[in-house]
Amino acid sequence: MHELSIAQSILEIVRQNLPLDREVSVSVVRLRIGVMAGVIPDSLEFCFSAIAQGTPAEGAALEIEHVPLTARCAACGRESAIEPTRFICPLCGSNDLTVAGGREMQVREIEIADGNGSGP
Amino acid sequence: MSVITIERKVLEKNDEIARQNRALFAEHGLFVINLVSSPGAGKTSLLERTLEHLAGSLPLAVIEGDVQTDLDAQRVARYGVPAVQIVTAGGCHLEAQLVRDALGALDLARVRLLIIENVGNLVCPSNYDLGEAMKVVVASTTEGDDKPLKYPAMFRNAAVMIINKIDLVPYLPCDPARLRANALQINPALRVFETSCTTGAGIPAWSAWLVEQSGSAVRTA
Numbered sequence: 001m002h003e004l005s006i007a008q009s010i011l012e013i014v015r016q017n018l019p020l021d022r023e024v025s026v027s028v029v030r031l032r033i034g035v036m037a038g039v040i041p042d043s044l045e046f047c048f049s050a051i052a053q054g055t056p057a058e059g060a061a062l063e064i065e066h067v068p069l070t071a072r073c074a075a076c077g078r079e080s081a082i083e084p085t086r087f088i089c090p091l092c093g094s095n096d097l098t099v100a101g102g103r104e105m106q107v108r109e110i111e112i113a114d115g116n117g118s119g120p
Numbered sequence: 121m122s123v124i125t126i127e128r129k130v131l132e133k134n135d136e137i138a139r140q141n142r143a144l145f146a147e148h149g150l151f152v153i154n155l156v157s158s159p160g161a162g163k164t165s166l167l168e169r170t171l172e173h174l175a176g177s178l179p180l181a182v183i184e185g186d187v188q189t190d191l192d193a194q195r196v197a198r199y200g201v202p203a204v205q206i207v208t209a210g211g212c213h214l215e216a217q218l219v220r221d222a223l224g225a226l227d228l229a230r231v232r233l234l235i236i237e238n239v240g241n242l243v244c245p246s247n248y249d250l251g252e253a254m255k256v257v258v259a260s261t262t263e264g265d266d267k268p269l270k271y272p273a274m275f276r277n278a279a280v281m282i283i284n285k286i287d288l289v290p291y292l293p294c295d296p297a298r299l300r301a302n303a304l305q306i307n308p309a310l311r312v313f314e315t316s317c318t319t320g321a322g323i324p325a326w327s328a329w330l331v332e333q334s335g336s337a338v339r340t341a
Contacts, residue, residue, distance in 0.1 A: 002211075002212050002213055002243070002244035002247070002248075005211070005215070006130055006131075009130045009131060009133065009134075010130055012133075013126060013128050013130065013132075014126075017124055017126050018124075019124075027121070031130075036272070036273045036276070037247065037273075038243045038244065038246060038247055038273055084272040084273070084276075084306075085268075085269045085272050085302075085305065085306060086305055086306070087276070087305065087306055087307065087308070088305070095305075095308040096308075099276070103273075105129065105130040105131060105247070106127065106128060106129050106130060107126045107127070107128050107130060108125070108126060108127060109123050109124060109125045109126055109127070110123070110124050110126060111121060111122070111123050111124075112121070112122055112123075112124060113121045113122075
């Protein structure tokens with residue numbers, strides 16, 4: 001439901017990072033999204049393609065790197081993949097865990113081409 | 121074709137405004153909670169019961185987030201508590217900027233406890249920091265005892281869980297002990313209260329805890 005506002009934030013960040021000295025078009029936007037970030041990829045893609053119309057990112061593909069949920073255990077000091085519904089260290093059984101990965105929502109990089117995208 | 125490395129958090133703007141809100145709250149020694157739940161779990165009823173209990177003894181204020189109408193702010197205003205309504209007009213969550221805008225209508229110097237009632241939704245509000253000290257999630261017995269398993273991010277991000285509508289347990293297939301266990305499996309540090317806004321059960325303990333927390337919020341300026 002909040003994918004529209006997330007898509008708007010992504011587009012804003014993308015536009016802030018475009019070169020100012022020439023016209024470019026964005027072909028790919030690479031994102032890193034954790035499984036616990038609460039984002040539905042299909043919905044995000046739909047929203048992004050809608051709001052990107054008429055901008056340099058029109059038609060850009062979203063490539064999403066999904067980050068699994070991992071946690072660091074305070075008891076045994078190790079990091080493991082866990083299920084979002086069970087915050088228990090699979091190695092030692094402790095529940096004293098800190099999330100290490102899986103909440104990310106980041107714009108990693110973009111691919112751009114000069115002009116209308118047919119440039120070198 | 122070239123690649124531009126960006127590596128920025130999508131919600132960095134919200135996080136920055138939330139950080140400023142938090143600094144402002146600290147400056148005024150304000151304890152701020154972000155009350156979240158699915159629609160109909162009883163956030164506003166809980167708020168009314170809490171205000172009934174605390175109004176007059178603890179200076180508090182309320183920010184109400186709703187998709188439409190100021191009905192909730194009207195309900196809250198009856199208790200003589202300053203209340204600001206944010207209408208998100210379709211938006212499914214509050215953002216830090218909306219809270220900052222609403223703060224202009226409150227005299228923060230006269231407030232010790234600020235309760236922000238978020239839009240009824242267990243997904244999106246978990247991503248948006250508003251600057252609060254903690255999220256308080258309300259899970260009602262009518263929703264079933266598996267709610268934490270369905271929305272783990274919210275229960276992981278909250279510091280307190282209130283099991284509301286506890287008076288209805290005899291009529292429901294909901295086991296409060298299982299609800300509690302499911303939530304604690306996701307977040308063992310959760311502080312749990314059981315309340316009924318119909319009978320008033322649990323409201324004194326919850327209110328007393330709020331008073332204690334508000335007393336320990338330290339003023340930085």
